Amino acid sequence: MILPAQDIPIVRKSLDRLMNTYGPSLLDSDPLGMAHPYPRHEDREVIAFFAAALAFGKAKSVRASIRRVSEVLGDRPAESLRQFEFRGEAGPFAGIVHRWIGSEDLARFAHLIGAALRRYGSLETLFMEGFSPEAPTLQDALAQFHHRLIDLSPRGRRSKKAPKRDSFQYLLPNPAGASACKRLHLFLKWVVRPADGVDLGLWRAPRPDQLIIPVDTHIARISALLGLTDRRTPDRRMADEITASLRLLNPEDPVKYDFAITRLGILGHCPRKPVDHLCAGCPLQDACRHWRRIPKRKKRAAREMASAPPPVPHS
Numbered sequence: 001m002i003l004p005a006q007d008i009p010i011v012r013k014s015l016d017r018l019m020n021t022y023g024p025s026l027l028d029s030d031p032l033g034m035a036h037p038y039p040r041h042e043d044r045e046v047i048a049f050f051a052a053a054l055a056f057g058k059a060k061s062v063r064a065s066i067r068r069v070s071e072v073l074g075d076r077p078a079e080s081l082r083q084f085e086f087r088g089e090a091g092p093f094a095g096i097v098h099r100w101i102g103s104e105d106l107a108r109f110a111h112l113i114g115a116a117l118r119r120y121g122s123l124e125t126l127f128m129e130g131f132s133p134e135a136p137t138l139q140d141a142l143a144q145f146h147h148r149l150i151d152l153s154p155r156g157r158r159s160k161k162a163p164k165r166d167s168f169q170y171l172l173p174n175p176a177g178a179s180a181c182k183r184l185h186l187f188l189k190w191v192v193r194p195a196d197g198v199d200l201g202l203w204r205a206p207r208p209d210q211l212i213i214p215v216d217t218h219i220a221r222i223s224a225l226l227g228l229t230d231r232r233t234p235d236r237r238m239a240d241e242i243t244a245s246l247r248l249l250n251p252e253d254p255v256k257y258d259f260a261i262t263r264l265g266i267l268g269h270c271p272r273k274p275v276d277h278l279c280a281g282c283p284l285q286d287a288c289r290h291w292r293r294i295p296k297r298k299k300r301a302a303r304e305m306a307s308a309p310p311p312v313p314h315s
């Protein structure tokens with residue numbers, strides 16, 4: 001079920017307040033922050049693609065893995081990738097592991113990006129092969145992008161040292177399936193939304209109104225608290241439902257709230273099990289179903305606790 005019409009004004013106002021609190025100054029808590037320092041568009045694009053692919057697990061370890069990949073690719077990552085070819089082993093990525101993604105997987109992924117740059121010039125040009133301005137979302141274009149990229153996969157067998165699980169496929173999931181494909185939609189959000197201090201605004205033709213929300217555990221949970229979805233499974237149908245609700249709030253740019261909402265979860269300001277004194281200072285409280293259910297007496301106590309000075313440590 002999407003957001004009921006009577007809740008639109010209060011949810012919009014709360015989310016606008018949230019965006020004023022959680023903005024670009026918090027980029028270091030996000031993998032996207034790793035793409036910003038590069039001055040060239042092509043370098044931002046490829047580092048963003050690598051960063052989105054590795055955006056699973058704890059934020060700190062994600063950023064550490066992206067940093068190591070960036071060090072391998074040097075100051076001109078797009079040029080390094082154009083020159084790179086997978087030769088059946090990890091090569092310069094040897095020793096870099098991100099959770100179950102091994103260094104050989106990273107080398108294969110690097111090959112794929114390099115091959116795309118050699119054939120199409122940029123990831124944007126490759127994406128545009130399947131793009132239609134009439135399409136309501138970028139979902140079909142993304143499926144074609146994935147298909148064309150997979151066609152560029154390096155030939156050759158995996159080395160004996162490579163893990164048995166097909167972790168390489170995990171780096172590039174198929175958007176045609178039932179999964180929410182959070183990391184691919186995250187990448188699209190980064191490159192399609194206009195440069196606003198958070199997103200990069202690198203691609204010209206795809207529009208923000210065609211984006212689908214990248215659903216992770218934080219988006220799924222907080223969207224449910226706001227009534228943006230009543231689905232339980234964080235899959236593609238949930239992503240579509242949350243996006244439909246967000247379109248009611250902002251038809252031109254429905255996913256603009258993504259960064260601020262995920263900060264609440266990533267920074268521990270809205271833990272899985274709500275903590276009343278954290279809720280007392282939360283910009284979303286007027287729209288949040290949890291806070292609305294708390295009795296007035298408990299709300300008062302939570303506000304008092306939130307505004308109390310921190311305890312003096314014992315010397």
Ligand code: SF4
Pocket residue numbers: 222225269270271274275278279280282283284285288289290291
């Ligand atoms: S009011 Fe509490 S439960 Fe609701 S979104 Fe804010 S921190 Fe989370």
